[in-house]
Amino acid sequence: MRQDVHFVTLSTPDLDAARGFYVDGLQWTPLIDVPDEILFFQIAPGLVLGLFDAAKFAEDTGADVPVPASGVTLAHNVGSADEVTEMADRAITAGGSIVVPPEPGAFGGIFHAIVRDPNGVLWEIAHNPGWHVTDEGTVSFD
Structure with missing residues (x-):
């Protein structure tokens, strides 16, 4: 396996607060913004930061709703x-x-x-x- 990371995805209990912080406050431009689900930001060549609603993250991973x-x-x-x-x-x-x-x-x-x-x-x-x-x-x- 190549030594690469392409996505860093974090469970996010309050996606609206994340949007306010990163988009409105820090002026980051979303790569994709799916309300009530996930925010993606291109943070480096070939690297994306995902902020995933905690309940949707749990649904996707099959785990309990994770803590931050x-x-x-x-x-x-x-x-x-x-x-x-x-x-x-x-x-x-x-x-x-x-x-x-x-x-x-x-x-x-x-x-x-x-x-x-x-x-x-x-x-x-x-x-x-x-x-x-x-x-x-x-x-x-x-």
Whole structure:
């Protein structure tokens, strides 16, 4: 099996709150928006983030209605510490809540903040000067 991930799909207890946060607040453009079911966002070449209504997610997977994702963070890397603060402020204005305010990270020489979206999804917003993406899309760490 190839080492690829094409979809990250999260069970979302309140799809309208997610829409308000990502579309209205952060100004993300949905790839597909099916009311009362799922929101898809193209987040990288060949990679889609899905926010799936929790009851529909349970129906699709045959599992009990799952709780919001835990033990997981999604990360957004930016070009400077100032951008970390700006993005964290924007996420708060969009309806998110701060978990870790913008500060130097304990690991890897980064500056970061952690924000929770309205459904409990944790986002790390980070400036990591040692993180690079080549023109071909390969990630490297210095």
